[in-house]
Amino acid sequence: MNTQEFYTNMKTEQDKIKENIGSIKNRVVVFSGKGGVGKTMITINIAYELAKKNSVAIIDCDITAPNIPKMLNIKGELKIKDKRILPVEHKGVRIVSSAFMAKDKDAIIWRGPLRSKLINQLLSDTNFESTEYLIADLPPGTGDEVLTITQSMKPNIALIITTPQEVSLGDAKRAISMAKSMGIKNIYLIENMSYLKCPKCGEKIDLFGEGNTKKLGEEMGIEVIGQIPLDIEIRKESDEGKVGVTEHPEKEFSREIGKIVEKINGASQ
Amino acid sequence: MNTQEFYTNMKTEQDKIKENIGSIKNRVVVFSGKGGVGKTMITINIAYELAKKNSVAIIDCDITAPNIPKMLNIKGELKIKDKRILPVEHKGVRIVSSAFMAKDKDAIIWRGPLRSKLINQLLSDTNFESTEYLIADLPPGTGDEVLTITQSMKPNIALIITTPQEVSLGDAKRAISMAKSMGIKNIYLIENMSYLKCPKCGEKIDLFGEGNTKKLGEEMGIEVIGQIPLDIEIRKESDEGKVGVTEHPEKEFSREIGKIVEKINGASQ
Numbered sequence: 001m002n003t004q005e006f007y008t009n010m011k012t013e014q015d016k017i018k019e020n021i022g023s024i025k026n027r028v029v030v031f032s033g034k035g036g037v038g039k040t041m042i043t044i045n046i047a048y049e050l051a052k053k054n055s056v057a058i059i060d061c062d063i064t065a066p067n068i069p070k071m072l073n074i075k076g077e078l079k080i081k082d083k084r085i086l087p088v089e090h091k092g093v094r095i096v097s098s099a100f101m102a103k104d105k106d107a108i109i110w111r112g113p114l115r116s117k118l119i120n121q122l123l124s125d126t127n128f129e130s131t132e133y134l135i136a137d138l139p140p141g142t143g144d145e146v147l148t149i150t151q152s153m154k155p156n157i158a159l160i161i162t163t164p165q166e167v168s169l170g171d172a173k174r175a176i177s178m179a180k181s182m183g184i185k186n187i188y189l190i191e192n193m194s195y196l197k198c199p200k201c202g203e204k205i206d207l208f209g210e211g212n213t214k215k216l217g218e219e220m221g222i223e224v225i226g227q228i229p230l231d232i233e234i235r236k237e238s239d240e241g242k243v244g245v246t247e248h249p250e251k252e253f254s255r256e257i258g259k260i261v262e263k264i265n266g267a268s269q
Numbered sequence: 270m271n272t273q274e275f276y277t278n279m280k281t282e283q284d285k286i287k288e289n290i291g292s293i294k295n296r297v298v299v300f301s302g303k304g305g306v307g308k309t310m311i312t313i314n315i316a317y318e319l320a321k322k323n324s325v326a327i328i329d330c331d332i333t334a335p336n337i338p339k340m341l342n343i344k345g346e347l348k349i350k351d352k353r354i355l356p357v358e359h360k361g362v363r364i365v366s367s368a369f370m371a372k373d374k375d376a377i378i379w380r381g382p383l384r385s386k387l388i389n390q391l392l393s394d395t396n397f398e399s400t401e402y403l404i405a406d407l408p409p410g411t412g413d414e415v416l417t418i419t420q421s422m423k424p425n426i427a428l429i430i431t432t433p434q435e436v437s438l439g440d441a442k443r444a445i446s447m448a449k450s451m452g453i454k455n456i457y458l459i460e461n462m463s464y465l466k467c468p469k470c471g472e473k474i475d476l477f478g479e480g481n482t483k484k485l486g487e488e489m490g491i492e493v494i495g496q497i498p499l500d501i502e503i504r505k506e507s508d509e510g511k512v513g514v515t516e517h518p519e520k521e522f523s524r525e526i527g528k529i530v531e532k533i534n535g536a537s538q
Contacts, residue, residue, distance in 0.1 A: 034303065034304065034305065035303065035436040036303065036305055036432075036434050036436040036437055163305075165305050167304035167305045168305055196465070196474070196476075198467035198469065198470060198472055198474065199472065199474065200467060200470050200472035201467060201469050201470035201472065203467055203468065203469035203470065205465070205467065205468060205501060206501065207465075207499070207501070208504075209508070230476070232474060232475065232476070235477075239478070
């Protein structure tokens with residue numbers, strides 16, 4: 001392939017993605033500066049809350065650690081029909097993940113450029129027909145891969161998940177800067193592990209520092225649209241593949257996710 | 270400088286380090302796979318607990334984010350006497366940190382090789398006279414810099430700090446493998462944020478999954494020498510520069526640090 005052909009191919013790839021997902025009204029990317037802030041768990045809960053009234057698809061963009069199927073405790077296989085990839089459906093949400101491709105786990109050591117290529121293929125070749133919300137769970141960090149996927153997705157909404165810990169906030173700041181530099185229209189901060197309610201006495205316990213995320217939001221001009229408690233019951237059940245907003249719609253955890261979903265709905269009008 | 274001179278210089282640097290710290294009986298490196306697990310806070314508490322009976326120095330090896338002085342809320346300046354660097358003393362512990370060098374914070378953007386060079390200089394030129402325990406708070410991760418510093422320190426004890434979260438354990442595993450590959454004699458796992466006791470009713474709350482760290486330890490053949498609770502009072506006070514083991518020697522947090530220090534003492538016999 002010569003340089004000319006390479007760029008022609010590149011263009012075709014981006015054109016195919018645009019053709020395939022351009023008509024999806026709401027394209028949401030979920031960033032986190034680093035791992036360990038609960039990004040995947042929050043992504044899943046937002047998706048299932050949105051799916052109560054909308055048609056939702058999740059694309060799991062982490063090839064190295066495709067945790068969406070793992071956290072939902074589902075196995076599946078991407079099938080091909082009429083030359084299009086069919087997502088795996090689970091309780092009304094369509095899911096695309098490289099975990100549905102790996103037959104032999106040890107065989108897959110994708111290098112960076114190949115990983116981006118695979119995500120691009122999933123974006124261009126998956127049948128997302130009539131999807132209203134496409135939610136991308138990005139790999140942690142603000143590296144090249146995250147940048148490439150975001151460029152392909154052309155999202156109108158970016159959610160940045162953080163905890164109130166200082167190290168996590170520093171990473172969130174970098175993610176906000178990245179989202180801003182890419183011209184994403186609606187950028188929101190979501191604070192996870194904001195507090196914990198004692199399962200026995202109900203005492204509200206400030207785990208990592210109250211007000212830290214709000215301060216970052218003010219500094220960066222970004223709204224904090226949710227403060228999600230660490231709910232021990234939901235955390236434990238999520239290890240078994242259960243989804244908080246489905247199992248416990250009455251809990252504070254779910255009410256906070258509900259508020260976030262309202263905000264996302266509002267932004268997409 | 271030609272290649273020959275370069276290697277001669279290298280050798281001299283390592284020789285000078287050996288000459289300077291070789292006689293310190295206990296050289297401890299503190300690893301964490303990633304940020305956010307409380308490595309610096311645990312390092313400080315172990316150092317101040319050890320300092321109750323021993324002569325202790327901390328070297329803050331994170332040039333990008335030198336958090337030791339920040340967490341102790343101290344300002345200071347490294348002075349030179351007889352061509353040696355004098356550590357800053359704080360409540361009986363000697364501290365060396367690049368934070369004591371930076372006059373103009375924004376002026377310092379050290380690149381990797383320069384950062385390693387600076388740490389090597391601190392190791393070779395600081396007056397650690399009669400120090401019994403030299404504790405290095407390494408940068409997070411298992412990158413080149415961590416490798417270089419560890420090679421220079423030739424530690425006999427490695428402490429790997431993790432939380433019971435899955436992502437954190439994966440990182441801890443990498444850190445254990447690195448420590449093993451470097452032939453460090455005593456490698457121990459320390460679990461931070463193991464649980465939380467409700468400040469109101471005393472209920473023991475399992476935050477991120479009981480038994481996870483123990484399982485990793487068994488898999489890797491590494492002993493877990495401490496399970497440290499997230500103590501909200503100590504966490505809050507540490508934001509003001511206070512040290513848990515000093516302020517609250519009676520608390521479970523401090524008792525657990527005490528057990529760790531006994532183990533370290535035993536290993537160094």
